[in-house]
Amino acid sequence: MAAIIAILKALGRVVKRDLRTLRSIQFNNFFLFAMLLTYSSLASGRRPAGAAPFLLLLVLVLLFPLSSDPLAKIPEVRLALWPLTRGQWWRLRVASLGLSPVLWAALLVVAATRNLLLAAILVLFAVIAQSLLLLMSSLARRAPRWNPYRYVPQLPGTLGGLVRNNVRQMLTLLDLYVAMMVAIAGAAYRFLSDHPEPRALPIMAFVVGLALSTYAQCFFGLDSASALTRYRLLPLRGWQILLAKDIAFLGILFLLVLPLSPVAGLAFGLAAVAIGRYPSISIRLQQKPWRFTSGDFRFGALQMILATALGFAVYENGKWFFIVVVVVYITSLLVGGWLWEREPHSLS
Amino acid sequence: MIHCNDITKTFDDLVAVDHVSFEIQSGICALLGPNGAGKSTLVKVLTGLLPPDSGEVRIAGLDVKTQSLLLRRRIGVVPEDLGLFDSLTIQEHLELAGPIYGLSSAATSDRADSLLRVLGLDDARDTFLEECSHGMRKKTALALALLHNPQVLFLDEPFEGIDPVASKTIQDLLRAVAGRGIAVFLTSHILSIVDRLATEIMMIRKGKIVWNSTAQAVSRPLEEVYFELVESAPLEDLAWLRSSPS
Numbered sequence: 302m303a304a305i306i307a308i309l310k311a312l313g314r315v316v317k318r319d320l321r322t323l324r325s326i327q328f329n330n331f332f333l334f335a336m337l338l339t340y341s342s343l344a345s346g347r348r349p350a351g352a353a354p355f356l357l358l359l360v361l362v363l364l365f366p367l368s369s370d371p372l373a374k375i376p377e378v379r380l381a382l383w384p385l386t387r388g389q390w391w392r393l394r395v396a397s398l399g400l401s402p403v404l405w406a407a408l409l410v411v412a413a414t415r416n417l418l419l420a421a422i423l424v425l426f427a428v429i430a431q432s433l434l435l436l437m438s439s440l441a442r443r444a445p446r447w448n449p450y451r452y453v454p455q456l457p458g459t460l461g462g463l464v465r466n467n468v469r470q471m472l473t474l475l476d477l478y479v480a481m482m483v484a485i486a487g488a489a490y491r492f493l494s495d496h497p498e499p500r501a502l503p504i505m506a507f508v509v510g511l512a513l514s515t516y517a518q519c520f521f522g523l524d525s526a527s528a529l530t531r532y533r534l535l536p537l538r539g540w541q542i543l544l545a546k547d548i549a550f551l552g553i554l555f556l557l558v559l560p561l562s563p564v565a566g567l568a569f570g571l572a573a574v575a576i577g578r579y580p581s582i583s584i585r586l587q588q589k590p591w592r593f594t595s596g597d598f599r600f601g602a603l604q605m606i607l608a609t610a611l612g613f614a615v616y617e618n619g620k621w622f623f624i625v626v627v628v629v630y631i632t633s634l635l636v637g638g639w640l641w642e643r644e645p646h647s648l649s
Numbered sequence: 650m651i652h653c654n655d656i657t658k659t660f661d662d663l664v665a666v667d668h669v670s671f672e673i674q675s676g677i678c679a680l681l682g683p684n685g686a687g688k689s690t691l692v693k694v695l696t697g698l699l700p701p702d703s704g705e706v707r708i709a710g711l712d713v714k715t716q717s718l719l720l721r722r723r724i725g726v727v728p729e730d731l732g733l734f735d736s737l738t739i740q741e742h743l744e745l746a747g748p749i750y751g752l753s754s755a756a757t758s759d760r761a762d763s764l765l766r767v768l769g770l771d772d773a774r775d776t777f778l779e780e781c782s783h784g785m786r787k788k789t790a791l792a793l794a795l796l797h798n799p800q801v802l803f804l805d806e807p808f809e810g811i812d813p814v815a816s817k818t819i820q821d822l823l824r825a826v827a828g829r830g831i832a833v834f835l836t837s838h839i840l841s842i843v844d845r846l847a848t849e850i851m852m853i854r855k856g857k858i859v860w861n862s863t864a865q866a867v868s869r870p871l872e873e874v875y876f877e878l879v880e881s882a883p884l885e886d887l888a889w890l891r892s893s894p895s
Contacts, residue, residue, distance in 0.1 A: 445775070450736065455744055462737070462745020469736040531732035533698055535749050536721035 304385065305393050308375070309400070315374045316400045323366065325588070325595035330605055331479055331512040332359060332593070355508075358482055359593075361426070362475050364403070365434060366591055368427035371400040403427040459537075460545040467549035470523045471516065473590035480512035480557055488560035503616040506558040506566030507609050510573060513554055514604045515596040517570075517577035520546040522588030540638025546581075547574055547634065562616060568626045569612035573604045575633035582640050650674055650801050650832035651695065656704035658687075658694055658856075665690040666701070667856035676848030677823060677833040681840070681875060687856040688836040689729045692805045695834065696726045709800045722750060725794030727804040731786055732793075733778050739765065739789045740774040743796055750797035757796070764792040769818055784815035791819060795826065802826060804835040808842050820846055844871045854878050 326332045338352035372380075372394060385393065398404065407420040441448045453468050455461045471477055487505035491497045516522075520543070521529065532542050551570050558566025580586065580600050588594055614622040651673040658666040665687045682688045693699040695706055697717045706713040711720045726732070733742060740761060747757025765771045768788040778786060787807060794802060804823075808816050820842060827833050827848070837843050843850060850867065852860035852875065859878055867874070 448777075450777070451738075451775075455741070459748045461748060462741065465741070466734045466737050466745070473736075525730075525735060527730040527732055528734050530698065530728045530730055531734065534696070534721060534726050534728065534732055535746070536718055537749060538718070 304383070305389055305396065308383070308393060309396055312371055312374060312397060312400055316371050316402070319366075319374070320402060322589050322592055323363065326359070326363070326593040328515070328595045328598055328601060329476065329593045330515045330596060330601045331355070331476065333598075333601060334508075334511055334605060335359065358479050361482075362478050363593075364423075364427050364430045365475075367402045367406070368431040369434070370397075370431065372397040401427075456548070460541060460548065463542070463545035464548045464552075466528075467520075467546050468553065470590075471549060471553055473523065474516060474588070475591065475593045476512055476516055477553070480509045480554075483512055484509045484557040484561065491560055503562035503565040503612065506561040506563075507569050507612050509557050509561065510554060510566055510569035510608065510612070511605065513550070513557075513570075514573040514577070514608065515594040515601060516588075517550060517573045517604070518580040518584075518596040518600050519586040519588055519594060520550070520577070520581040522586050522594070523590060538638055539641030540634050542641060543578075543582075543634055543637050550574060564623060565612045565616035568615035568623055569608045571626050571630040572608035572611045575630045576600055576604045576607060578633040578637040579640075582637055583644065650709055651678075651834060652705075652707040653695065654705045656691070656694055656701045656706060658690055658699060658701050664856050666694060668704075669853075669856070669858050670704075671851065671858060671861060673832060673834065673849060675827070675830065675832050677827045677835065677846055678849040678851065679843040679847035680834070680836045680851045680853055681838070681843060682836070682853035683838075686853045688853055689805050690856075691853065692726075692729070692803055692834070692836060696724060696728070696803050697721065698728070722797070723800045725797065725799035725802045727787070727790045727794050727802075727807055729805040731790040733786060733790060735779040736777065738775050738777050739770055739781065739785070739792075742778070742789055742793055746793055746796050752797065760796055761792070764795060767818075767822060768792055769815075784811040787811055788815060788819070791822070795822075799831065801832045801834065804833070806836055806838070808837055808839050816842065840871050840875055852878055 335352050335355040338355065339349040342349035342351060403424060407423050410420040410423060411417060445451075450469050450472070453465050453472070455465045483505065487502070487509070490505070491502060524532075535542075551567065551574065554570040555563060555567055558570075577596075577600060580597050584597055586595060586597065611622065611626050615626060651671075653669060653671050656666055656669045657664070667687075669691060680688050680691065690699065694701045695708065695713070697713045697720055700714065708720055709723045711723065713720060734745075737745065743761035743764070744754075744757060747754065747761070752760070762771075765774050768791065770785060770788055770792065773781070773785055776785070778789065781789065787810075791804070791807070794804070802823075807819055807823075811819075823833055823835070823846065835847075844864075847864050849863050850860075850871070851858055860874060
């Protein structure tokens with residue numbers, strides 16, 4: 302029994318540390334936006350119905366990392382090497398399920414609402430999410446050519462390979478999947494409803510941009526020290542390295558806002574990138590794949606206010622404001638490139 | 650090819666490179682030294698990854714401080730951390746670098762094919778770097794360093810942590826490369842390989858070059874020279890290893 306308790310204790314520590322990485326959400330622009338909506342509803346004495354869909358989206362996406370099997374956190378080889386009897390292994394298997402955060406969440410739901418059905422739905426969704434993940438990882442292992450990463454093409458031109466790498470990095474962020482779901486919901490609203498409200502489309506484009514915008518504050522957050530060394534060794538100017546990051550970000554954003562309000566959405570993206578330039582280069586917040594991006598609250602607030610205001614200005618007033626946004630973006634690119642070259646060694 | 654004049658690099662109170670001067674024209678120059686002696690810092694200074702506090706470095710006639718962009722086109726580097734992207738495959742690394750160094754896609758593809766064949770990476774070209782062994786990663790970094798046909802090649806610990814076959818492949822390749830006029834500067838701990846491979850040998854200790862000689866001029870075993878410069882480990886501290894049965 303002592304062996305199992307020792308393993309469960311270690312496992313508990315690992316699960317706790319893993320849960321801490323999920324705290325990244327607290328400085329995520331989309332989460333802050335949802336919290337702001339909740340707060341404003343509560344402050345005016347209403348139920349926070351407006352924030353509910355956004356919070357639900359976050360919970361849905363969070364279910365994927367939360368639903369992972371705690372026992373899978375022990376390396377397979379290590380588990381096989383430990384001298385456990387079959388009975389001990391089964392006891393460990395069953396006891397480790399008690400460390401699942403989804404199970405705790407379900408118990409909390411039961412305690413708070415006495416609604417068993419809701420808790421069961423939560424567990425069911427977690428099981429589905431975990432099954433999907435297992436299926437995908439097993440597919441990627443058994444048939445490597447079906448790995449979706451392989452289908453990200455290299456764009457033509459000098460920076461094509463870097464853009465491909467950056468797109469693949471973005472595919473490992475939970476933010477992207479929230480943005481995708483908002484974009485799909487927005488597109489469904491536009492094409493399936495009888496009379497879609499035209500002014501709702503840019504707003505939905507901004508929400509898509511908002512979901513992605515935190516990453517614009519930490520473009521190098523997913524790069525390893527090794528990758529940063531390579532950036533320094535490539536014969537490229539600082540602005541070119543940054544442009545490769547921007548193309549990946551803006552390209553994905555543009556595709557997502559295309560069915561909504563592409564110009565306003567792109568204006569939002571350009572402004573968000575320009576505002577995020579300084580923290581991207583100088584603050585360098587490290588990020589973890591398969592987590593929400595965590596930004597700096599000050600720049601997040603600026604992105605939410607200024608990028609939305611500029612996006613609206615472009616939507617309402619057309620090309621002149623778009624030119625202003627483009628000029629601001631180009632200035633940030635050049636200044637950022639200069640900053641990157643000036644402070645190269647903090648990164649290598 | 651490599652001109653290094655009175656280079657000093659410090660990190661707070663630590664003098665990592667201390668008034669180092671040397672000149673290398675061609676061949677394979679190996680820099681030997683214990684951990685923390687300043688080998689990797691010196692390579693970083695020579696390749697422009699770190700600015701020196703004082704002194705001058707010229708590589709292939711270019712000043713490292715003021716002509717860094719041009720310099721990066723003329724040198725190939727296998728850095729300490731290899732400088733690779735986990736989410737790209739071996740082949741994709743070469744496809745990324747080709748256009749950046751001004752190669753056409755056909756030339757990139759031809760060169761990539763031959764480099765991967767020579768380095769024994771042909772069958773693994775579609776493997777993502779995060780799934781590669783250390784040896785495969787090292788060979789990928791070497792392929793990347795050679796793709797643009799550099800004038801000078803820098804390798805930081807190219808033989809560390811790799812199997813004998815990969816080590817032999819890299820040694821053969823470096824001999825071939827040096828034979829074609831590319832100057833090679835490498836750091837290593839592995840005396841036997843350096844003894845066989847290098848045409849010039851330097852030893853560094855506490856940031857200072859304490860020994861510099863051509864391989865031909867070495868009159869006694871390299872090991873002997875090396876252990877004169879490096880303190881041996883105090884093995885008496887491990888006496889408990891013999892006396893405590895588990």
